[in-house]
Amino acid sequence: MTTEALPNTDPSAESAALQQARENNRAALDVTVDKTVGQPFVENPKISTRHVHVFYGDKPAIKDISLDIGRNQVLAMIGPSGCGKSTFLRCLNRMNDTIPTCRVEGDFRLDGEDIYAPGQDPVLLRSRVGMVFQKPNPFPKSIYDNVAYGVRLHGLAKNRAELDEIVEKSLRRAGLFDEVKDDLHKPGTGLSGGQQQRLCIARTIAIDPEVILMDEPTSALDPIATALIEELMIELSENYTIAIVTHSMQQAARVSNRTAYFHMGKLVEVNDTDRIFTTPQHPLTENYITGRFG
Amino acid sequence: MKNHQEKIRNSLKKRHARERRFRLYGLLSVSVSILFLLLLLTDIVSKGLPAFTETRIKLDITLDPQQLGLGDHPDRDALFHANYSRLITETLKKMFPDAKTRKQRRDLKQLVSKSAAYDLRDAVLANPSLLGTTQSFWFLAKDDVDQYMKGRIDRTLPESQRRLKDYQLAWIDRLLAENRLEKRFNKTFFTASDSREPEQAGIRGAFVGSVLTLLVTLALSFPIGVLAAIYLEEFAPQNNRWVDLIEVNINNLAAVPSIVFGLLGLAVFIGFFGVPRSAPLAGGLVLTLMTLPTIIITSRAVIKAVPQSIREAALALGASKTQVAFGHVLPLALPGILTGTIIGMAQALGETAPLLLIGMVAFVADVPHGIFDPSTALPVQIFLWADSPERAFVERTSAAIIVLLTFLIAMNGLAVFMRKKYEKKW
Ligand SMILES: Nc1ncnc2c1ncn2[C@@H]1O[C@H](COP(=O)(O)OP(=O)(O)OP(=O)(O)O)[C@@H](O)[C@H]1O
Numbered sequence: 012m013t014t015e016a017l018p019n020t021d022p023s024a025e026s027a028a029l030q031q032a033r034e035n036n037r038a039a040l041d042v043t044v045d046k047t048v049g050q051p052f053v054e055n056p057k058i059s060t061r062h063v064h065v066f067y068g069d070k071p072a073i074k075d076i077s078l079d080i081g082r083n084q085v086l087a088m089i090g091p092s093g094c095g096k097s098t099f100l101r102c103l104n105r106m107n108d109t110i111p112t113c114r115v116e117g118d119f120r121l122d123g124e125d126i127y128a129p130g131q132d133p134v135l136l137r138s139r140v141g142m143v144f145q146k147p148n149p150f151p152k153s154i155y156d157n158v159a160y161g162v163r164l165h166g167l168a169k170n171r172a173e174l175d176e177i178v179e180k181s182l183r184r185a186g187l188f189d190e191v192k193d194d195l196h197k198p199g200t201g202l203s204g205g206q207q208q209r210l211c212i213a214r215t216i217a218i219d220p221e222v223i224l225m226d227e228p229t230s231a232l233d234p235i236a237t238a239l240i241e242e243l244m245i246e247l248s249e250n251y252t253i254a255i256v257t258h259s260m261q262q263a264a265r266v267s268n269r270t271a272y273f274h275m276g277k278l279v280e281v282n283d284t285d286r287i288f289t290t291p292q293h294p295l296t297e298n299y300i301t302g303r304f305g
Numbered sequence: 306m307k308n309h310q311e312k313i314r315n316s317l318k319k320r321h322a323r324e325r326r327f328r329l330y331g332l333l334s335v336s337v338s339i340l341f342l343l344l345l346l347t348d349i350v351s352k353g354l355p356a357f358t359e360t361r362i363k364l365d366i367t368l369d370p371q372q373l374g375l376g377d378h379p380d381r382d383a384l385f386h387a388n389y390s391r392l393i394t395e396t397l398k399k400m401f402p403d404a405k406t407r408k409q410r411r412d413l414k415q416l417v418s419k420s421a422a423y424d425l426r427d428a429v430l431a432n433p434s435l436l437g438t439t440q441s442f443w444f445l446a447k448d449d450v451d452q453y454m455k456g457r458i459d460r461t462l463p464e465s466q467r468r469l470k471d472y473q474l475a476w477i478d479r480l481l482a483e484n485r486l487e488k489r490f491n492k493t494f495f496t497a498s499d500s501r502e503p504e505q506a507g508i509r510g511a512f513v514g515s516v517l518t519l520l521v522t523l524a525l526s527f528p529i530g531v532l533a534a535i536y537l538e539e540f541a542p543q544n545n546r547w548v549d550l551i552e553v554n555i556n557n558l559a560a561v562p563s564i565v566f567g568l569l570g571l572a573v574f575i576g577f578f579g580v581p582r583s584a585p586l587a588g589g590l591v592l593t594l595m596t597l598p599t600i601i602i603t604s605r606a607v608i609k610a611v612p613q614s615i616r617e618a619a620l621a622l623g624a625s626k627t628q629v630a631f632g633h634v635l636p637l638a639l640p641g642i643l644t645g646t647i648i649g650m651a652q653a654l655g656e657t658a659p660l661l662l663i664g665m666v667a668f669v670a671d672v673p674h675g676i677f678d679p680s681t682a683l684p685v686q687i688f689l690w691a692d693s694p695e696r697a698f699v700e701r702t703s704a705a706i707i708v709l710l711t712f713l714i715a716m717n718g719l720a721v722f723m724r725k726k727y728e729k730k731w
C-alpha cells in the first residue's frame with residue numbers, strides 16, 4: 012500500500028538511504044559527549060548554571076550541564092525528545108520543586124545570586140522568572156482576570172485604573188488586545204489555541220519578569236499564530252532574557268541569538284545560532300540539524 | 306486483500322450481533338431495576354397516602370360553666386384546669402343515650418381523640434366569652450374511626466374479629482347520616498411530634514431532629530473533610546509511608562458498619578465527653594465520623610481531577626502552594642466536592658443503627674429546640690412506628706417514609722443542580 016501511494020520512489024534506493032542514515036546514527040551514538048563544545052559561557056550572563064545534575068528518583072535526566080544565558084538574549088534549546096530540555100528549563104524557575112521525585116544538583120545563579128540557596132523563596136524567584144508552557148493553560152476565568160491574576164497576587168497595581176492599564180498594555184504587547192478588547196470579561200478558555208497562548212504570554216509579562224522561559228510555546232499552533240509569537244519573542248528580547256525550547260530548527264534560527272543542542276541528558280554544543288546552523292562542530296549536532304537524527 | 310475484506314465483513318456480523326445482545330442485556334437490567342423501584346414506590350405510596358388525611362367529628366358542645374366546675378368569674382388558671390373531657394363525654398352520652406353498659410360508655414368516649422379536650426380548652430382560653438354558649442367543634446376522631454372511614458375495617462367480618470363492635474358501627478352510621486364525620490387534610494401529621502395515640506402522632510419532632518442532626522454533621526464534616534482532602538492531595542508528601550497508612554485507614558473507615566460508629570459514639574462522645582444522650586449533637590457527631598470518609602474520598606478524587614496545568618500556571622506566576630490550593634484548585638473542585646458532600650449527607654439522613662445506640666430512639670413527644678434537646682430522627686421514627694401494633698401506625702410509617710424519600714430526592718436534586726450550575730470546563 013505504501014509503495015503504491017508513493018509511485019515515484021524507487022523502493023531499493025530508499026532502503027539504501029535508510030541504511031545510510033541508520034549507520035550514521037549508530038556512528039553518532041558511539042561518539043561520547045565528554046565536554047560541551049562551542050561557547051557555553053558569556054560575559055555578564057543573566058543566568059549562569061554550573062555542573063547541573065537532575066534525577067527523577069534514581070534515574071538521571073540531566074548529566075553535568077554548564078550553560079550561561081546572556082542578558083537580553085534569546086537562547087534556544089533543541090534536541091531529540093526526552094533529552095532533558097524541559098527538565099533543564101524547569102530548573103531555572105524551580106518548577107521542578109513541585110515534582111516530589113525530582114532532585115536537582117548544581118549551581119544556579121540569577122544575576123550572580125544563588126537561586127537554590129536555603130533562604131531563597133521560590134515564589135519570589137518565579138515572579139522574576141516567568142514561564143510559558145507547551146500547552147496553553149489559561150485559568151478558567153475571564154481574559155481580564157487571567158492577565159490581572161499575577162498583578163493582583165503581587166499587589167503591583169495601586170488601583171483599578173492602574174490595573175486596567177497594565178492589563179491593556181500586556182495584552183497589546185502580546186498582540187492580542189485588538190482581538191479581545193470587546194470580550195475582556197469572557198472566559199479565557201473560550202479563545203482559540205493561538206490566542207490562548209498569547210494570553211498566557213500576556214499573563215506572564217504582566218508582572219514584568221526579568222526572564223521568560225518558554226517550553227515549546229508554538230508546538231500546538233498554526234503557522235500564522237506561530238509567526239505572531241515569534242515576532243513577539245524577538246520584540247520581547249529587547250527588554251527580557253528569554254530561554255525557549257523548540258523542536259523547530261527554523262524557529263530556533265529565526266528567533267534566537269544562541270542555540271544549545273541537548274542529547275540524552277547532556278549538553279553537546281552551544282554557540283551563536285548562525286554558527287550552529289552553518290558550521291556545527293559536533294557530529295551529533297550536525298546529524299540533528301541536517302535531519303538525519305532525532 | 307479481498308480475503309481480508311471478507312474476513313472483516315464476517316467478523317463484523319458477529320460483532321454487531323454481540324453489540325445488539327449487550328444492549329439488550331443493558332436494557333433488561335435497567336428495566337428490572339426500574340420495576341423494583343416502582344414496586345417499592347407504589348407499595349409505600351399506596352400505604353402511606355391515606356395518612357395524609359384524618360377524620361374529624363363534629364360535636365355541638367354547650368359550654369356550661371357549672372358542668373365545667375367553674376365559678377362566676379373564673380381566672381385563667383381555673384379555665385386551664387377545668388374538666389373539659391367530662392363535658393365531651395356528657396355531650397356524647399346525650400347524643401347516644403343507647404350506650405347503657407359501662408363498656409359501651411367507655412367505647413363511646415373512644416369515638417373522639419383525647420386531644421379533643423385540649424382543643425376545647427384552647428378554644429375557651431382564647432375566647433372565654435364562649436362560656437355559656439353552644440358551639441360546634443370539629444374534633445379529631447380516634448384512630449379506629451379514622452381507619453373505618455378509610456375502609457380499613459371490614460364490617461362484614463364477624464363482630465369478634467373487628468376492632469369496632471356493632472353498636473359502635475351504628476354510632477358511626479348515625480354520625481355519617483348527620484354529616485358529622487369528615488375526612489380532611491392531616492395537618493396534625495406535620496405539626497405534631499410523636500404520640501402514643503396514633504391519630505395525634507406526627508413527624509415534626511423527628512423531622513426537626515433530623516435537620517438539626519444533619520446541620521451538626523454538615524458543620525463538622527464539610528470543613529474537616531475538605532481540609533483533610535486538600536492537605537492529602539496538595540501538601541502531604543507523596544509516596545510517604547504515613548500518608549499511605551492514612552489513606553488505607555480512611556478507605557477502611559468508609560467500610561466500617563455504621564453500628565460500630567454508634568458504639569464508638571456512645572463510649573467516646575456520651576461516655577467520655579459527656580455529650581447529652583439522645584441529642585442531635587451526639588447524633589451529628591456520630592454521623593460526622595461516618596460521612597467524613599465519604600467526603601474525603603470524593604473530594605480527593607475531584608481535587609486530583611483538576612488539571613496539573615492550572616496549578617503550574619499559577620505557581621509559575623509566583624503563587625504560593627496555599628494560594629494555588631485555595632485560589633484555583635478548591636474553586637474548580639468545589640462543585641464535585643459539594644456533590645460528594647450532599648451524597649454523604651443523604652447517607653447520613655437515612656442512617657438508623659448508630660442513632661439507636663446513642664439513644665435517639667427514646668420516645669420524645671416534644672419538638673427539639675436545639676442541638677442539646679432530646680430528639681429522634683426520621684429513620685428512627687420510621688423504625689419506632691413500624692414496631693407499633695396499631696393499624697394507624699402502619700400508614701404513618703409509610704407516610705414518614707414518603708417524607709424521608711422526598712427529603713432525599715430534594716437533596717440529590719440539589720446535588721445535580723449544583724454540579725450543572727457550577728461545573729467549569731477547561
Ligand atoms: N515527572 C517526571 N518523572 C519522571 N521522569 C521524568 C519526569 N519528567 C521527565 N522525566 C524523564 O526525564 C527525561 C527528560 O525529560 P524532559 O521532559 O526534560 O525531555 P524533553 O527534552 O523536554 O523532551 P520533549 O522534547 O519530548 O519535551 C525523560 O527521560 C523523561 O522520561
Ligand SMILES: [Mg+2]
Pocket residue numbers: 096097098226
Ligand atoms: Mg519537553
